[in-house]
Amino acid sequence: MPARPKSKSRRILPPDSALRSRARKILTRLARAYPDWGPTLLFSSPLELLVATILAAQAQDERINEVTRVLFTKYRTPADYAAAPKGVLERDIKATGFFNLKAKRLRAMARGLLDEFGGEVPSDMDRLTGLSGVGRKTASIVLGAAFGVPAVAVDRHVERVAQRLRVDRAGPDIEASLRAIYPKKDWIKVTWSFVLHGRRICRPTPLCPICPINDLCPYPKKTKTLSAALRSNQPALPPPVPGRRPR
Ligand code: SF4
Numbered sequence: 193m194p195a196r197p198k199s200k201s202r203r204i205l206p207p208d209s210a211l212r213s214r215a216r217k218i219l220t221r222l223a224r225a226y227p228d229w230g231p232t233l234l235f236s237s238p239l240e241l242l243v244a245t246i247l248a249a250q251a252q253d254e255r256i257n258e259v260t261r262v263l264f265t266k267y268r269t270p271a272d273y274a275a276a277p278k279g280v281l282e283r284d285i286k287a288t289g290f291f292n293l294k295a296k297r298l299r300a301m302a303r304g305l306l307d308e309f310g311g312e313v314p315s316d317m318d319r320l321t322g323l324s325g326v327g328r329k330t331a332s333i334v335l336g337a338a339f340g341v342p343a344v345a346v347d348r349h350v351e352r353v354a355q356r357l358r359v360d361r362a363g364p365d366i367e368a369s370l371r372a373i374y375p376k377k378d379w380i381k382v383t384w385s386f387v388l389h390g391r392r393i394c395r396p397t398p399l400c401p402i403c404p405i406n407d408l409c410p411y412p413k414k415t416k417t418l419s420a421a422l423r424s425n426q427p428a429l430p431p432p433v434p435g436r437r438p439r
Pocket of ligand 1: 356357393394395398399400403404405406407409410411414415
């Protein structure tokens with residue numbers, strides 16, 4: 193009998209009790225290790241967080257916070273972004289990188305808010321992702337951090353951590369997997385605990401010897417010594433950045 197061709201599709205397994213138990217321990221320890229879990233972008237309204245999150249693509253949050261400290265004193269409403277003359281908004285956000293594209297996205301998003309929602313940022317996934325330039329990750333961040341609506345946001349850190357911990361196979365994608373494994377009340381905490389863990393310890397070259405969940409992690413390529421991991425040309429551990437805890 194000819195050998196059956198190997199399927200390229202990933203097997204999706206419903207979370208069993210062992211996985212749920214391990215996942216619960218992981219989250220408990222991460223939340224304890226990162227008591228400052230929460231968004232690291234500075235904002236005082238849903239609009240500010242939406243703008244900051246769009247600007248944060250391919251950029252460090254610290255840089256975005258430097259830019260928005262000034263930006264938010266000048267642009268207070270969606271109309272301010274929509275009406276910003278060509279070249280002016282671009283200059284005001286230049287330091288965030290990819291500023292032409294980001295300015296285009298901000299104007300389109302602001303026009304959408306004005307045309308569809310009376311200038312208010314909506315508080316549900318469908319309407320948020322209906323805005324031009326707003327994907328599920330951005331919408332989930334805004335929902336969780338600005339409105340307290342349970343949502344899992346998957347950025348590159350969450351993706352890397354979930355894959356190494358093998359908590360990414362309970363659904364068709366990582367967001368669905370984490371939503372299946374963790375109760376709704378923990379979705380925001382999962383997002384930010386995984387983000388901070390990916391930034392500080394489970395980096396591209398992970399600092400496994402000092403990882404608080406080392407014994408719960410099945411990743412086969414754990415680093416054995418801290419010095420070897422630190423030699424991997426990564427910047428020093430960043431200090432904790434206080435963020436606004438989701439309501
Ligand atoms: S043991 Fe290493 S790979 Fe596993 S979660 Fe910790 S830092 Fe990441």
